[in-house]
Amino acid sequence: MTINPNTAEAYKLFHDGILALGRAEQQGMRIDLDYVGEAKEKLTKRILKIEHDLHQTSFFKHWQHISKGKPNIGSPLQLANFLYNVKNITPQKYIDKEKKKPSSDDEALKLLQLPELDMILSIRKLKKARDTYLEAFEREQVKGYLHPFFNLHTVSTYRSSSDSPNFQNIPKRDKEVMKLVRDAIYPRPGHQLMAVDFSKLEVCIAVAYHHDPTMLKYLRSPSSDMHGDMAAQIFKIDDFNKHLPEHKLLRNAAKNSFVFPQFYGDYYQNNAIGLCRWIELPHTAWKTGQGVQLPGGKYISNHLKEQGINSFDGFCTHLQEIESDFWKRRFKVYGKWKEKVQAEYLVNGYVDSYTGFRFKGEMNKKEIINYPVQGAAFHCLLWCFIQLDKFFAEKGWKTRLIGQIHDEVVLDVAPEELLKVSKIVKRITTVDLPRAFKWINVPLSVAADLGPVDGSWASLEEYPLP
DNA sequence: GGAACTCGCCAC
DNA sequence: AAACGTGGCGAGTTCC
Numbered sequence: 457m458t459i460n461p462n463t464a465e466a467y468k469l470f471h472d473g474i475l476a477l478g479r480a481e482q483q484g485m486r487i488d489l490d491y492v493g494e495a496k497e498k499l500t501k502r503i504l505k506i507e508h509d510l511h512q513t514s515f516f517k518h519w520q521h522i523s524k525g526k527p528n529i530g531s532p533l534q535l536a537n538f539l540y541n542v543k544n545i546t547p548q549k550y551i552d553k554e555k556k557k558p559s560s561d562d563e564a565l566k567l568l569q570l571p572e573l574d575m576i577l578s579i580r581k582l583k584k585a586r587d588t589y590l591e592a593f594e595r596e597q598v599k600g601y602l603h604p605f606f607n608l609h610t611v612s613t614y615r616s617s618s619d620s621p622n623f624q625n626i627p628k629r630d631k632e633v634m635k636l637v638r639d640a641i642y643p644r645p646g647h648q649l650m651a652v653d654f655s656k657l658e659v660c661i662a663v664a665y666h667h668d669p670t671m672l673k674y675l676r677s678p679s680s681d682m683h684g685d686m687a688a689q690i691f692k693i694d695d696f697n698k699h700l701p702e703h704k705l706l707r708n709a710a711k712n713s714f715v716f717p718q719f720y721g722d723y724y725q726n727n728a729i730g731l732c733r734w735i736e737l738p739h740t741a742w743k744t745g746q747g748v749q750l751p752g753g754k755y756i757s758n759h760l761k762e763q764g765i766n767s768f769d770g771f772c773t774h775l776q777e778i779e780s781d782f783w784k785r786r787f788k789v790y791g792k793w794k795e796k797v798q799a800e801y802l803v804n805g806y807v808d809s810y811t812g813f814r815f816k817g818e819m820n821k822k823e824i825i826n827y828p829v830q831g832a833a834f835h836c837l838l839w840c841f842i843q844l845d846k847f848f849a850e851k852g853w854k855t856r857l858i859g860q861i862h863d864e865v866v867l868d869v870a871p872e873e874l875l876k877v878s879k880i881v882k883r884i885t886t887v888d889l890p891r892a893f894k895w896i897n898v899p900l901s902v903a904a905d906l907g908p909v910d911g912s913w914a915s916l917e918e919y920p921l922p
Numbered sequence: 923g924g925a926a927c928t929c930g931c932c933a934c
Numbered sequence: 935a936a937a938c939g940t941g942g943c944g945a946g947t948t949c950c
Binding site: 616618718723834862 | 936937938939940941942943944945946947
Binding site for chain 2: 624
C-alpha cells in the first residue's frame with residue numbers, strides 16, 4: 457500500500473475543522489420551548505395511562521407480590537428476574553454469548569408475545585423520547601437556542617462526536633418519535649432547514665483503498681444495483697425487480713443484514729438471524745405458508761423449500777457459501793486488500809488513512825479495516841464543512857452551518873439564498889472535494905432534504921439539488 | 923454522595 | 935478460530 461501520511465495536512469484539517477465546527481456551535485439552532493413543554497406533558501399523560509393499565513393486570517400484580525413493593529419497570533434486571541426466574545418463561549434471547557444472561561430488550565420482549573410486555577415497550581419508547589431528547593433540549597438550551605458540541609478529539613477513528621445534547625442521534629427511523637422530537641427544532645426566524653448527505657459515502661471511500669474492480673463497476677454505473685444482486689443471490693430470485701414492493705423488502709434485508717454487516721466484519725450466522733427477522737421466518741425447520749409473501753402471493757418459505765432450503769440451519773449453510781463467494785469471488789480484490797492491510801499492521805504496528813491520520817496501538821482485525829475508511833469518510837464531510845463555512849463568511853451570506861452528522865451537514869438557510877446555497881453545496885461536495893482529495897476514484901453524490909420557511913426539523917422533504 | 927459499571931437505545 | 939465498526943446518554947446498580 458502506498459500511502460504517504462501527511463500529518464501536517466491532518467493537523468490542518470482538524471485545526472480548520474474545529475474552528476468551523478465552533479462557529480456552528482455558536483450559531484446554534486432554535487428550539488420551540490412551548491412545544492417542548494407541551495409535548496413533555498402529553499407524553500407524561502400517555503405514559504401514566506399505560507402504566508395505569510399495566511397496574512390492573514394480573515401480570516403486574518404478580519410482579520408486585522413477589523417484589524415486596526413497587527416493581528421497577530425501568531429496570532431490565534428486575535424485569536428479567538421476574539420473567540425468567542419467577543415466571544419461569546424460557547428466554548428467547550440472551551445478552552451474552554454463553555447464554556447465561558437472558559435479555560429483556562425490545563426484541564427479547566417482543567418474542568415472548570405478552571400484551572403486558574408490549575405495554576412496557578411502549579412506555580420505554582415514550583420515556584426515551586421525553587427524557588433523553590425533549591428533557592435534554594430543555595436543559596441544554598440557552599435563550600431558546602441549542603448549541604450542541606462537536607468534538608474532534610474523542611473518537612479513535614478520527615471521526616467526530618457530539619454532546620450536550622448529542623446532535624448525532626436524534627430519532628429518525630421511527631416516524632412517530634421522529635416527529636415528536638424533531639418538531640422541537642427550528643431554523644432561525646424566516647429561515648429554512650436543509651440537510652445534505654453523501655450517498656453510501658463509506659463504500660465510496662473504501663473502494664479508494666482496495667480498488668476492487670467489481671465494486672468500482674457498481675459505484676460507477678448508476679444502473680447497477682449491488683444490494684439487489686445480493687438479494688437475488690441470497691433469496692434465490694431469478695427475476696429480481698427492485699421496484700416491486702416485495703422485492704424491495706428483500707433488497708433492504710440484503711443491504712442491512714448482509715452487505716453492510718459484512719463490510720463491518722460480521723459473519724454469516726449473525727446475517728442469517730438478521731435476514732430471518734426481515735422475512736419473518738423462525739430459527740427452526742420451516743413449514744409451508746410461513747414468512748413474507750413474494751409477488752403473486754407465494755410464501756417465502758415455500759419458495760426457499762423449493763430451492764432446497766428447508767430450515768434455518770439450511771439457510772445458515774447457504775449464507776456461509778454466499779459469504780465465501782462474496783469475499784473470494786465477487787469482491788476478491790477487496791478481500792485480498794483486507795488481508796494485506798491486516799498483515800502490514802502486524803509488521804508496522806500502525807495503519808494510515810488517505811487523509812494523513814495514523815492509527816496506532818492495539819487494534820483487532822476489524823478495527824484495522826474499518827478505522828481508515830470510517831475516518832477518511834468523515835474527513836470528506838469535514839473538508840466540505842470547512843469550505844462551506846469559509847464560503848458563506850467570505851460572501852457575507854446569511855445562511856449558516858449549524859451541525860453535522862458524520863456524512864451529513866445541516867444548514868440554516870436564508871430563503872433568498874436557497875438557490876445559490878444549493879449550487880455551492882453541490883459543487884463543493886461533488887466537484888471540489890474529489891479535486892482536493894485525488895485518491896477518490898468514484899463519483900460522489902449527495903441528496904438534500906429541505907424544510908419550509910419556519911418549518912421544524914420534522915418537516916423536511918426531499919429537495920432535488922439544482 | 924459520587925464514580926464506574928451494565929443494559930438498553932438513539933444515530934451513522 | 936471467531937465472529938458488527940463508531941459514538942452519547944438515561945436509569946438502575948454496585949462499590950467505595
